[in-house]
Amino acid sequence: MSVEVQGLTKNFGDFAAVDHVSFSVEKGEIFGFLGANGAGKTTTIRMLCGLLEPSEGTGTVAGFDINRQYSKIKHRIGYMSQKFSLYNDLTAWENIEFYGGIYGLKDKEIQERSRELFAIIGLEELKNKLTSSIPMGWKQRLALCASLLHDPEIIFLDEPTSGVDPLSRRNFWKLIYQLSDMGKTVFVTTHYMDEAEYCHRLSIMKQGRIIEMDNPRSLKEKYQVKTMQDVFLASVRGEAK
Amino acid sequence: MKRSFLSIVRKELIHIFRDKQSLFMVLTMPLLMLLLYGYAITLDMKAIDIIIADHSAGPESRELIRHIEATDFFKVSVYRGGVAHIGELFQNREAQCILEIPRDYGESIRTGIPVQLQLSIDASDPNAANFIQNYVSRVATLSFAGYKGLFTVEPRVFYNPDMRSAPFFIPGLIALILLLICALLTSIAIVREKESGTMEQLLVSPVKPVQIILGKVLPYTFLGFFDGLMILIVGSLLFDVPIQGSVLLIMAMMLIYVVTGLSLGMLVSTVAKTQAVAMLAAITMTVLPSMLMSGFIFPISSMPEIFQLVSRIIPATYFIEIIRGIVLKGNDLHNLYKPASILLGLDAVLIALSIRAFKIRLE
Amino acid sequence: MSHSDRETVLEARDFVKNYGEVKAVRGVSFSVQKGEIFGLIGPDGGGKTSLMRSLVSLLKIDGGELYFKGQAVSGNPDYVRRNIGYMPQRFSLYQDMSVAENLRFFADLFNVDRDLAETRIEELYGFSGLKPFASRKAGALSGGMKQKLALSCMLVHSPDVVVLDEPTFGVDPVSRSEFWQILGKLKEEGTSILVSTAYMDEADLCDRVGLMFNGRILIVDEPSALPERYPGKLYSVRTDEPHLVHDALEESGLCGECNLFGEGVHLTLADGTAESRIGDLLRENNLAFESFEAIESGIEDLFLRLMKGDGDER
Numbered sequence: 007m008s009v010e011v012q013g014l015t016k017n018f019g020d021f022a023a024v025d026h027v028s029f030s031v032e033k034g035e036i037f038g039f040l041g042a043n044g045a046g047k048t049t050t051i052r053m054l055c056g057l058l059e060p061s062e063g064t065g066t067v068a069g070f071d072i073n074r075q076y077s078k079i080k081h082r083i084g085y086m087s088q089k090f091s092l093y094n095d096l097t098a099w100e101n102i103e104f105y106g107g108i109y110g111l112k113d114k115e116i117q118e119r120s121r122e123l124f125a126i127i128g129l130e131e132l133k134n135k136l137t138s139s140i141p142m143g144w145k146q147r148l149a150l151c152a153s154l155l156h157d158p159e160i161i162f163l164d165e166p167t168s169g170v171d172p173l174s175r176r177n178f179w180k181l182i183y184q185l186s187d188m189g190k191t192v193f194v195t196t197h198y199m200d201e202a203e204y205c206h207r208l209s210i211m212k213q214g215r216i217i218e219m220d221n222p223r224s225l226k227e228k229y230q231v232k233t234m235q236d237v238f239l240a241s242v243r244g245e246a247k
Numbered sequence: 248m249k250r251s252f253l254s255i256v257r258k259e260l261i262h263i264f265r266d267k268q269s270l271f272m273v274l275t276m277p278l279l280m281l282l283l284y285g286y287a288i289t290l291d292m293k294a295i296d297i298i299i300a301d302h303s304a305g306p307e308s309r310e311l312i313r314h315i316e317a318t319d320f321f322k323v324s325v326y327r328g329g330v331a332h333i334g335e336l337f338q339n340r341e342a343q344c345i346l347e348i349p350r351d352y353g354e355s356i357r358t359g360i361p362v363q364l365q366l367s368i369d370a371s372d373p374n375a376a377n378f379i380q381n382y383v384s385r386v387a388t389l390s391f392a393g394y395k396g397l398f399t400v401e402p403r404v405f406y407n408p409d410m411r412s413a414p415f416f417i418p419g420l421i422a423l424i425l426l427l428i429c430a431l432l433t434s435i436a437i438v439r440e441k442e443s444g445t446m447e448q449l450l451v452s453p454v455k456p457v458q459i460i461l462g463k464v465l466p467y468t469f470l471g472f473f474d475g476l477m478i479l480i481v482g483s484l485l486f487d488v489p490i491q492g493s494v495l496l497i498m499a500m501m502l503i504y505v506v507t508g509l510s511l512g513m514l515v516s517t518v519a520k521t522q523a524v525a526m527l528a529a530i531t532m533t534v535l536p537s538m539l540m541s542g543f544i545f546p547i548s549s550m551p552e553i554f555q556l557v558s559r560i561i562p563a564t565y566f567i568e569i570i571r572g573i574v575l576k577g578n579d580l581h582n583l584y585k586p587a588s589i590l591l592g593l594d595a596v597l598i599a600l601s602i603r604a605f606k607i608r609l610e
Numbered sequence: 611m612s613h614s615d616r617e618t619v620l621e622a623r624d625f626v627k628n629y630g631e632v633k634a635v636r637g638v639s640f641s642v643q644k645g646e647i648f649g650l651i652g653p654d655g656g657g658k659t660s661l662m663r664s665l666v667s668l669l670k671i672d673g674g675e676l677y678f679k680g681q682a683v684s685g686n687p688d689y690v691r692r693n694i695g696y697m698p699q700r701f702s703l704y705q706d707m708s709v710a711e712n713l714r715f716f717a718d719l720f721n722v723d724r725d726l727a728e729t730r731i732e733e734l735y736g737f738s739g740l741k742p743f744a745s746r747k748a749g750a751l752s753g754g755m756k757q758k759l760a761l762s763c764m765l766v767h768s769p770d771v772v773v774l775d776e777p778t779f780g781v782d783p784v785s786r787s788e789f790w791q792i793l794g795k796l797k798e799e800g801t802s803i804l805v806s807t808a809y810m811d812e813a814d815l816c817d818r819v820g821l822m823f824n825g826r827i828l829i830v831d832e833p834s835a836l837p838e839r840y841p842g843k844l845y846s847v848r849t850d851e852p853h854l855v856h857d858a859l860e861e862s863g864l865c866g867e868c869n870l871f872g873e874g875v876h877l878t879l880a881d882g883t884a885e886s887r888i889g890d891l892l893r894e895n896n897l898a899f900e901s902f903e904a905i906e907s908g909i910e911d912l913f914l915r916l917m918k919g920d921g922d923e924r
Binding site: 041042043044045141142143165168169170171172173174176179180183197198199200201202203204222223233234235238239242243 | 652653654655656752753754779780781782783784785787808809810811823850852853869870871872873910913914917918
Binding site for chain 2: 056153
């Protein structure tokens with residue numbers, strides 16, 4: 007089991023942003039989070055990454071306790087946030103060097119890892135360009151690359167494809183599949199319902215709770231609809247079965 | 248984990264040198280402040296309007312007047328007769344002081360009887376009045392010097408024999424500017440990453456707060472030190488402030504002081520929520536107290552007791568003591584170990600506080 | 611339906627916009643008719659924002675001309691600004707002011723008479739459903755409600771032409787569909803709407819769309835007419851393992867287009883490939899699939915196809 011949580015809760019004052027959520031994710035699984043803004047997707051991911059302290063609940067990420075072994079978890083996860091998280095005034099390569107460096111990688115290791123990753127991602131010719139001048143679709147791939155340098159077991163992607171063109175989105179999903187084939191666990195949130203179809207398993211969140219969790223096919227069968235878009239709308243409006 | 252630290256240093260250096268606009272500001276702002284403040288804040292007075300009413304009109308009184316005219320401190324108008332309405336002259340700003348030479352002046356000098364000169368001063372600016380009084384006495388004493396039998400006090404002025412204000416103010420000004428610049432440099436260092444979202448990425452990595460804080464302070468130390476050196480050299484040459492003591496010692500002390508300013512800014516940056524707040528806080532925390540309570544203009548010993556206490560936690564107080572000591576008196580480390588070790592202590596405390604205040608989570 | 615007999619409210623003729631070396635818009639012509647919803651559809655960085663900002667007179671025009679109700683935008687910025695409603699991208703309002711305060715502020719900004727403004731605000735509450743939140747701070751609203759408030763603020767001075775730059779960006783599907791319902795009501799009132807979006811599925815909600823990519827408008831048409839514009843015949847393979855099927859098909863060289871789509875793969879056949887070869891290939895590779903059939907193209911199919919024709923990927 008790659009990630010396992012029970013009764014995970016996060017309160018901001020009186021407001022329960024995440025309200026007793028439990029789930030487990032297997033190694034190599036692509037696990038999708040759907041939900042309206044403010045449903046608790048980002049808060050959940052942030053708790054799993056150690057960016058927020060859970061108010062309640064227990065769980066493990068990569069075998070380590072999320073409440074106590076926070077610093078051990080950090081070495082084993084990659085995280086790509088909703089907000090664009092590269093330095094715009096650094097070149098693509100300088101960003102990679104920096105993120106490799108803060109994970110304690112040696113120059114040689116960064117060289118080797120990034121050569122592999124650049125080959126997969128196809129970034130070679132952008133190496134010396136300022137990040138601010140790189141097109142959006144490529145930036146996303148660069149950010150993914152930066153979060154993969156330390157070879158994490160689990161990757162958290164918070165809306166990685168917002169605003170990206172259809173071709174780049176597909177290229178990005180090819181990468182996600184490759185990561186999954188390499189045995190890495192991928193957590194992903196998205197607003198694109200066709201991307202929801204690409205996930206092995208999905209959870210739909212509403213007001214801090216998980217209201218549905220299954221694979222896309224079973225969900226569509228359950229709601230007797232053809233697309234995930236319809237599943238989402240029906241489940242959020244509470245029109246089950 | 249030395250690598251994480253070096254990565255941060257390298258990244259900050261890139262930020263510094265790639266943002267040409269900010270770099271330009273960081274290099275020109277201290278110079279501009281030095282020039283503006285340096286020329287504006289000066290207590291040296293020149294061309295004081297003095298009216299001399301010479302009732303004696305003999306060779307002795309003419310000699311006295313010559314002495315007074317010889318300095319560029321006074322602009323002299325000589326009245327032959329008496330002066331009727333002193334109040335009116337002051338009201339109309341025709342003179343700042345009036346010296347009356349009595350009718351028996353020449354005779355008294357010749358026979359060795361002490362004379363009394365009447366000096367009326369417009370003391371609405373008490374500082375100026377003080378200066379005028381001192382100056383007139385000095386000049387008058389000088390002009391008596393050739394005559395016997397008079398009691399004179401001959402003052403010996405140490406360290407700043409001409410009593411110019413520049414050697415006193417310029418070192419203080421350097422201290423003030425340097426603290427402001429350094430605090431500004433780091434005040435946005437962390438809050439900027441919070442705003443841009445990159446902080447989130449740093450927090451999920453294993454990098455430690457101490458590495459982030461020190462990794463950001465170190466590159467700015469070079470920049471702040473360079474700024475300090477620049478205004479020291481320019482200030483010393485332009486305002487004719489000779490450095491009596493060791494320049495190397497000043498540089499060493501400056502390094503300690505630069506870190507004080509930077510860590511103060513860093514502390515602000517860890518607490519502030521936006522860049523605007525951070526910059527305002529950095530300016531308020533450095534300029535105001537340093538200007539008023541560090542002994543920069545007003546002597547600490549003449550402040551109310553509570554202010555004296557406050558002045559002891561202001562970094563500029565100690566650096567002003569140090570730099571004035573070296574520039575004016577030629578102090579060496581032996582005279583300065585106390586303020587120097589207090590500054591070092593402040594550095595350590597501020598950095599420790601910044602590390603403690605650095606939030607490792609997003610809340 | 612022909613649009614030529616209707617009044618044109620917004621028009622671009624060979625419009626060009628550059629930022630130094632970067633060509634943001636490379637010669638674009640289109641027009642928006644009175645009372646229609648015109649959608650500019652395309653990914654970020656395609657030039658939508660530059661085009662819209664220029665239309666509302668916020669940017670200098672580098673080539674061609676833009677027209678608002680027959681008047682050149684470049685010469686009449688005041689006229690344009692007074693009469694157009696413009697909602698900028700990621701417009702976030704005054705977070706520390708309440709919903710009502712924000713609305714009144716925008717009414718004052720456009721010199722709307724007090725009484726008239728109150729009536730209008732009530733009307734807008736009706737549209738947006740924001741009435742129960744009138745005293746709530748804008749910063750405390752959900753993403754979808756913020757967008758509704760932003761729209762309301764821009765409608766306070768009752769403009770009959772509105773320009774909305776990605777109003778549904780980052781908004782969840784439920785709020786998005788509510789937002790589009792409001793746009794529908796506005797249209798019924800007679801308002802002309804130019805709206806941009808990166809969500810392809812929103813195309814169907816527009817009267818006409820322009821697909822914009824890499825500084826060009828690749829195609830302009832009614833959404834229902836778009837499938838006919840697809841060059842060639844499109845097929846769909848439905849499968850539970852879309853990426854394996856996709857990789858196998860792509861490597862086989864049997865396909866022209868071959869793209870991942872939610873429930874499977876959409877493809878066109880390369881010259882000389884028989885339909886039956888696809889099923890054979892998948893069976894040879896032991897790839898299970900549910901169905902293989904010809905389908906009508908969607909807007910995303912068309913987009914992917916047109917993008918490739920445009921050369922460099924951006």
